Amino acid sequence: MHFTAKWPRVRLGLIFTDCELEPDEILDTGTLCLHCGACTRSCPGGAIPDPRDESARITVDFGEKKIWFGDVQMGRCTLSHHGMNNECSPFLKKEFPNMAFDVRNSQMTEEEAYILTYALANATWGRKPGNHAVIDYYNQIISHTGYFAICGAKGCIRACNDILEKSGRIEQTFHNQYYKKESWALPLYPQSAPTGVNPYREAYLDQHYPGIRENEYCKPEKKKE
Ligand code: SF4
Numbered sequence: 001m002h003f004t005a006k007w008p009r010v011r012l013g014l015i016f017t018d019c020e021l022e023p024d025e026i027l028d029t030g031t032l033c034l035h036c037g038a039c040t041r042s043c044p045g046g047a048i049p050d051p052r053d054e055s056a057r058i059t060v061d062f063g064e065k066k067i068w069f070g071d072v073q074m075g076r077c078t079l080s081h082h083g084m085n086n087e088c089s090p091f092l093k094k095e096f097p098n099m100a101f102d103v104r105n106s107q108m109t110e111e112e113a114y115i116l117t118y119a120l121a122n123a124t125w126g127r128k129p130g131n132h133a134v135i136d137y138y139n140q141i142i143s144h145t146g147y148f149a150i151c152g153a154k155g156c157i158r159a160c161n162d163i164l165e166k167s168g169r170i171e172q173t174f175h176n177q178y179y180k181k182e183s184w185a186l187p188l189y190p191q192s193a194p195t196g197v198n199p200y201r202e203a204y205l206d207q208h209y210p211g212i213r214e215n216e217y218c219k220p221e222k223k224k225e
């Protein structure tokens, strides 16, 4: 495997081999990464630490050389990548417009995030029409492939590849540019805060039992003595 700064578009999984391989020289940190922070700024989950933040680095000592990389908060990444972040999921926003779960400040672990996101994608609710899926799109993908991804690696892959292409640090470039227009992000908080004693219960009752709450909050007139 020849992995150099020129041709870095390789995403390794796992390779088993009994070949005797002559290892390449370990690249120095910074050979490829510009420490520009584009990935940090573009990650919708706030999962990628600022490369200038020395306290958020993992250092690996190979003896001949030490390298470091950013300690990604994988709970936040998993929440965003698998659809629990309203900023980057129109599907979640549509079904849960009042949810304001701030993934950027979550301390959830990666395992907790997996349990939550996959449970949601598989979830059904009897009152939903059709196949009862809580989020139809997630449910469809996961039932076909067993996996689903929503964030689209906005920061860690797309923003990074874009900046590496523009900087000339990689020679294998795509014909089309990464971004034709500015990236979108949905607002985390609901546009207006619902009011009332229990607006969620009221909205449900009004929709399913029109008129049932008429005069619900009227105070009975006091009898005159
Ligand atoms: S966007 Fe890429 S080059 Fe820039 S800091 Fe992040 S990983 Fe490094």
Ligand code: SF4
Pocket (backbone or CB within 6 Å): 042, 043, 044, 045, 046, 047, 048, 072, 076, 077, 078, 080, 081, 151, 152, 153, 154, 155, 156, 157
């Ligand atoms: S996949 Fe990449 S851009 Fe998306 S949340 Fe995870 S680290 Fe951030």
